[in-house]
Amino acid sequence: MDVGFLGLGRMGRAMAANLVKAGHNVRVWNRSSEAAQGIAGATPVATPAEAFRGDAAITMLADDAALRSVIVEGGLLDAPERPMVHVSMSTIAVALAQELAPIHERAGVAYVAAPVFGRPDAAAAAALNIVAAGDEAAIAKVQPLLDAMGTKTWRFGPEPYRANAVKLAGNFMLISAIEAMGEAAAFAEGHGVSAASLLDLLTNTLFASPVYKGYGALIAEHRYEPPGFTMRLGAKDVRLVLAAAEAAGVPMPFAGILRDNFIDAISHGDGDKDFAALATVAARRSGQS
Structure with missing residues (x-):
């Protein structure tokens, strides 16, 4: 799959690397560009918009403010090229997840919430437990990506905020x-x-x-x-x-x-x-x- 990955902290770098190992074409972006270097097989890009397109875009940003700044205020959902599915794997507020779902729907981008349980060592070993909620077809589409990063995906229904x-x-x-x-x-x-x-x-x-x-x-x-x-x-x-x-x-x-x-x-x-x-x-x- 053609995947963009935004947010390369302790967790994100390992998760993106596992997507590459699984054979996916991965573009990576981080606010500090140095973090996007050195992930073997991944393609660093200069802007969030270059990552936020393709079959799926995955965000693993630090907090609500970072996610809102990059995705919403950054205008990525209004960009000419957008991903088919946005998989938000950050730990964010329930209220923000409730806000994001209709915004994505209006933009024609499927929104899946998929936060994870596991520390950086589990991320490196592709041993995360992933909690997913959203449209079943959208989750099914990105399931190969989730499988590359974790040992099990636990599904919690159609409303993303539940995850x-x-x-x-x-x-x-x-x-x-x-x-x-x-x-x-x-x-x-x-x-x-x-x-x-x-x-x-x-x-x-x-x-x-x-x-x-x-x-x-x-x-x-x-x-x-x-x-x-x-x-x-x-x-x-x-x-x-x-x-x-x-x-x-x-x-x-x-x-x-x-x-x-x-x-x-x-x-x-x-x-x-x-x-x-x-x-x-x-x-x-x-x-x-």
């Missing part, structure tokens, strides 16, 4: 797990028990799952750099959860606590660390660090 709601719900649970491990680790240390020993026990017994084992290891080893995802991105996700929860009339009190703890961590200079470092907030408050 973004699922992604935010999952991130909320993940960040809640980090907070729980951080508080439990500080509690154990306060009673003379090594946090590393506690987490070794629990992540191999009661909580033997990828999230607890992976993030538990980072917390036990205080290994927060280099980041897979930064604290700032984690804080962004929690803000999106709270906004979507308010819009739906769903109280999420613990999300408010997570937001405040991210603010605490970032204000102490940890904004560019992996968001597993959220666990340090409980330790610091208890005088352990």
Whole structure:
């Protein structure tokens, strides 16, 4: 397939590289042009419009502002050449996804939301779990692309915003797990028990799952750099959860606590660390660090 890929951060570069490996013709664009270099087999282009055309265009941009700036304010949906399908793989607000769907429909471009679960190492291994929602025919058309980047595509119906709601719900649970491990680790240390020993026990017994084992290891080893995802991105996700929860009339009190703890961590200079470092907030408050 002829594919454009916009957004080449830690995740995007690996995802675009896997599309090339799968035999697709891939044009790549990034705001900082250096990131578009060095993806073997991909063709760097100078403008978003050169990437946003063909059989499909995939966006993996950092946040709502970046996506809106490039796709909507950049006029790509009004350009003479447009893709048949736009696959938005960024973690964005539910409200923005609801806004984008009718804009794409008027432009005659199918819109599929397909955010992902997985860190950069999973992206590199083409082992992402992809959450997709949108027109069934459009998803079917881009399924070979999704298969090249992930191990499974989980479909959630015809309304694209539902995929973004699922992604935010999952991130909320993940960040809640980090907070729980951080508080439990500080509690154990306060009673003379090594946090590393506690987490070794629990992540191999009661909580033997990828999230607890992976993030538990980072917390036990205080290994927060280099980041897979930064604290700032984690804080962004929690803000999106709270906004979507308010819009739906769903109280999420613990999300408010997570937001405040991210603010605490970032204000102490940890904004560019992996968001597993959220666990340090409980330790610091208890005088352990």
